Amino acid sequence: MMRNILLLIIGLYVMACSESSILGDEFIGDDSFDLSYIDTVSLELSTLRYDSVITSTSDRLLLAYQSDSVFTGMNTEGYFLLAPASDNTITDSDVFDSITISLPLDGYFYNLEDYVSVNVQLERLTEELESRAYYNFSNPSSINSSKTTLMNREVKFYADRDQDPEVRIDNAFGESLFNLYQNGSDKIETSSEFYQYLKGLQLSITSDESVGIGLVADSIRLRLYYTNHTGDTESQSELDMYVSGSPYFTHYSYNQPQRFESIVEFGDQVISDNTHHASLIHGGLGYRTLVSLPSIEELTLTGKNYVISGALLKLFPVESTDDLPETIYATYVTEDLEIISSSSLIVSLYYDDDHGRDTFFAIDVSDLIASMFADESTRNYSVVFDLDDDLNNSISNLWIGDETYRSELILYTITNK
Template sequence: MRKVTLSFSIFALILACSLDTSEIPTLEVGQDFADSNVRVISLDSFTVAVSTMKFDSIITSGADRILVGQYIDSFFGEVKASSFMELSPLVYDLPSDAELDSVGLVLGYDRYFYSDTTQISNLNIHLLTDDLRSDDDIFYNTSKIPFDSIPLATYTYVPEPQDEDSLFIKLPFEFGEALFEGIRDDDINDVEELRETFQGITIKPGDADNSSIIGFSSDATRSYLRFFYRIPQEFDDDEETLDFVIQIDPIEPKLFNNIQNDLPNSVLDTLIDQEINLPSPESNNLSFIQAGTGYASRIQFPTIKQLFDIPGQGTILSATLRLKPPPSTYNDNLPIRDSLTIVLVNQNNRITEQLFFGGEPVFGRINEELGEFNELIYEIPIGVYVDRELNETNLVDDAFIVYPPEFGQSVDRVILEGEEGNDFKATLVLTYAIYDEEE
């Protein structure tokens, strides 16, 4: 098979055309081609096959964000995030005469939110009834730990992630007293003894909430379980605090987020296995991406080897994929991010590698100059991927997928138009130089 090479060092004189090259004039480009006749053409007629796939699960442990909330999405249905965490003190030491005053949970906003923060939300704090451990020391968006069905506390609020620093949720005195006295009286001296009394908590949204999903920091200085206590003195009591925090442990994660969506009677219901692809022509010419729940857009170029039908030797100067989210699918409450991550997958949709060029990862970026009427279009430079596909000798059903950064600790979503749109369709724009053309 004739090999097509990829070059980004050659300057390009671009003429728009399709695969029919009969009307393209011959251009003399100069010494780079050793006095050969060169034609530089821009091709945009290759088929771009766009589909949706869904990961069976994605890793959410090891994240530095607590995600809690629920909202109803017109595409993904009920989207819900709950957080599971183990909290423990850095030191197990209290004065023997310390007296507990109160206990509460502090959650520091990390400025992340998704959907409508003007609506009332609920936080239900439940005690775990089992240790936060897993067989492989990894937790996923589908993982769960048993918990007491009766909330320890419920907090109703209107989120202000951009304007406020934190929330304070008061917890029952009796709950705090048992833990506090256990440490003070030397009955609890380490994490193993603590787990016999306190395995941790889960924070869940209200069952009927339709508001937003909020991000809180897991940093020990921002979110913690705080015990307020005093030391009796002859005149004024000293006021002190003891904090239980989420401790960083690379071996045994202490935090994960369960993130799910429920959308009955939808075309997305067919994605019950990671190996299934939902072509965009079968889903109203749309492809669906959502972080946290595991949806991603899958891209292939089934007609790319038609490039070999052009006579002569050729060099790919550039290859750019253009994808458009319909303007009606995003707004201030449901924003889209300005970049997309690109990873390669095999025929079973197992990730094989991230796409790199020149030692740097390749990202899709929004090019606002391409859109009309404030429309946004993603551009993805995929010359290195196209070159690989052209020179692949085996018939392999691989592809690449796109999804937002922070895929395991957000619920960002993007809806993309597929390959059969009337006003816009997913397009591969390829700039190609032909030289040593056969007469």
């Protein structure tokens, strides 16, 4: 691993030399410059929280419950609409049999190695989902509708099986829906008629231990089974309704942990000194790690003519609820937390296979540091760290240690002798 880090540092230096006009032919063999590094640049880690995390743009509908030393009784609910069936062939002579819901797994599991048994609840909303036409649901969204329970069953979810659970739900609801698809004066013929009848559904789970299960939202399916009578023969047929193309989102319900109780609105921060020298990144709850560099301004006041040839930010993880991710992501922000980087930056994991003590995330921040040295107005810029987009609708989380856990910024500089 150390060989990889050395190559990274050399790469930073070569890259800087190739881009700086100061580091041209005059530098090579010139005794007027001194190449060195500074490893005592202080870091300040804080935890902040986004006001809302958009979950309607995620492909996932999350069923989860989390209870640990930080979060007690956090749970999620998945809200969704179904599109009406596009191929209704139900006739007057057909007879309703049953109705089921299919729960397609997307491969995300939290705290599940083989299988888990949880109680799954399906509830019918009596009012339309808020702002349904705009498809712009976020966490937290206000859910004001009363509900009617359609299903409350124990379901087994397997981590290594291709088959998705298909669960029977309330027959009375199924028969009522079947009757509206059948010929008659109340037959459903348009989408608006369907949405007027079925305004929305909610999925949730109850569990005695922390668990998370990701569903492919678009593929959630309600299926009507019915018997088709043609002459003297009988055959079973199905009519399917999918979420596909309809609004959905995941709602997170939780109590603010005591250590983060001072975070009331976006912009509020809790420094790592008050959270056991670590900062939290939590996917679905919107907690993110903010790294500030207050000592950069002090370096600019020393009177030395620094040229930044490389800057390496190393962050040591303290704890992760899952296996450590191979990458996390970073964005540069202003003092007001406005994003200034054009895209998210990849932060790579360097894993110590032998002991794990030297496992850390690293990112080249040479461009940010060079800007902070060159422009006084940028010296309050910081870096926000985030999980992969796929985990931003999840209960996966990661604690990043501060300087107590050896997180550091290493500057490679060239100065006039």
